[in-house]
Amino acid sequence: MVPSPLVLGLAAIASAAGVSAHGYHKSHINYTVVPGIFLQDDPATDPSTFNFTASNFGLIDRDYPHVKKQRHSTQWERLAKYIKELNAKAKRNERYSLLFLGRHGEGFHNAAESYFGTPAWNCYWGPMDGNETVTWADAHLTDVGIDQALTVNKFWKHLIKDERIMPPETYYTSPLYRCLDTARLTFSGLKLPRKNPFIPIVKEYLREGISARTCDRRSSRSYIHRHFPKYKFEKGFPEHDPFWTPLHSETSKDQDIRSKKLLDDVFTSDDSTYISITAHSGEIASLLRVLGHQPFRLSTGAALPVLVKVTTLQGEGPATTTEPYAPYKTCATAPTIRDPSCNDCSCCT
Ligand SMILES: *[C@@H]1O[C@H](CO)[C@@H](O)[C@H](O)[C@H]1NC(C)=O
Numbered sequence: 001m002v003p004s005p006l007v008l009g010l011a012a013i014a015s016a017a018g019v020s021a022h023g024y025h026k027s028h029i030n031y032t033v034v035p036g037i038f039l040q041d042d043p044a045t046d047p048s049t050f051n052f053t054a055s056n057f058g059l060i061d062r063d064y065p066h067v068k069k070q071r072h073s074t075q076w077e078r079l080a081k082y083i084k085e086l087n088a089k090a091k092r093n094e095r096y097s098l099l100f101l102g103r104h105g106e107g108f109h110n111a112a113e114s115y116f117g118t119p120a121w122n123c124y125w126g127p128m129d130g131n132e133t134v135t136w137a138d139a140h141l142t143d144v145g146i147d148q149a150l151t152v153n154k155f156w157k158h159l160i161k162d163e164r165i166m167p168p169e170t171y172y173t174s175p176l177y178r179c180l181d182t183a184r185l186t187f188s189g190l191k192l193p194r195k196n197p198f199i200p201i202v203k204e205y206l207r208e209g210i211s212a213r214t215c216d217r218r219s220s221r222s223y224i225h226r227h228f229p230k231y232k233f234e235k236g237f238p239e240h241d242p243f244w245t246p247l248h249s250e251t252s253k254d255q256d257i258r259s260k261k262l263l264d265d266v267f268t269s270d271d272s273t274y275i276s277i278t279a280h281s282g283e284i285a286s287l288l289r290v291l292g293h294q295p296f297r298l299s300t301g302a303a304l305p306v307l308v309k310v311t312t313l314q315g316e317g318p319a320t321t322t323e324p325y326a327p328y329k330t331c332a333t334a335p336t337i338r339d340p341s342c343n344d345c346s347c348c349t
């Protein structure tokens with residue numbers, strides 16, 4: 001079995017959460033969701049029918065403790081006051097932050113999976129770079145995906161102008177093209193505060209769960225820089241994808257470990273309260289698990305806000321051990337059934 005490149009990679013990432021290399025000042029970070037702020041956090045909300053643009057991003061109309069309801073203030077302005085108040089009264093090891101988690105718009109890999117059906121996609125087409133007419137390796141956005149991102153751009157314009165929302169102070173994105181491009185389309189042309197321009201930081205650990213499908217293999221750093229010259233890279237971001245491995249997959253346990261590291265890294269290096277993250281369906285699901293948020297599946301182009309309480313605790317956190325990548329099975333010819341329960345490619349024809 002191939003040793004997980006993630007195991008090697010984790011050692012290279014600067015130790016987050018203030019854990020010194022010598023072992024003293026050990027601490028770890030714990031995340032909890034502040035309940036009652038957004039509908040997405042309510043078990044009664046059905047993610048499959050929820051429309052975030054039609055519902056003010058899910059923000060619940062309510063009063064907050066110690067926040068006066070001024071006549072012309074919006075719910076978002078009152079939330080901003082509440083978060084300020086929470087942070088002002090927080091203990092030294094606590095802080096509150098509002099994360100905006102956005103999924104990329106439809107990519108060519110999404111369209112291909114719908115076209116071929118999940119078994120044929122997973123077991124035959126997905127590990128290829130594309131077919132005669134379409135490339136889905138590090139997939140770009142389809143026209144549908146571009147429209148989805150532009151719809152979210154319009155929504156942000158509305159939120160900033162009419163709802164007077166606090167826009168993100170910092171931006172992070174997955175290194176996969178569909179996220180780089182979704183972030184660009186979503187946040188370009190907005191009236192942003194001068195001190196917080198849209199200059200995202202590309203973070204390796206925001207990528208999608210790594211499978212042997214080529215949509216999970218990123219392009220080189222120079223390719224990304226050529227297409228998104230204004231974006232910054234996190235420290236140590238290598239030229240070539242260090243993690244994607246033919247015919248092997250990252251386990252979801254490993255994915256949660258790196259999602260936790262990603263959050264620890266952000267919260268130890270960034271003082272911002274309002275933080276935007278552009279990533280993937282599987283990666284956002286993993287971030288939500290680490291944050292202790294209920295599962296909330298996003299369709300392509302959708303986003304959700306999460307108010308997070310970040311607590312730094314003394315001592316080492318629970319031990320985590322990364323696993324080796326799991327072998328990824330394929331079929332010699334495309335399975336003809338479309339039943340998505342054929343996850344393990346037991347349906348080869
Ligand atoms: C969501 O609501 C908006 C109105 O805010 C509407 O234009 C859009 O079509 C709705 N989306 C879906 C998928 O129903």
Ligand SMILES: *[C@@H]1O[C@H](CO)[C@@H](O)[C@H](O)[C@H]1NC(C)=O
Nearest residue numbers: 108111112115131132133134
């Ligand atoms: C290649 O795949 C796409 C699905 O994304 C499909 O629309 C197209 O027809 C396929 N091309 C050929 C030549 O089969």
Ligand SMILES: *[C@@H]1O[C@H](CO)[C@@H](O)[C@H](O)[C@H]1NC(C)=O
Nearest residue numbers: 030031032033290291292313
């Ligand atoms: C850490 O967070 C989880 C929820 O994500 C919570 O259940 C748990 O009580 C927290 N642990 C501590 C020590 O605060």
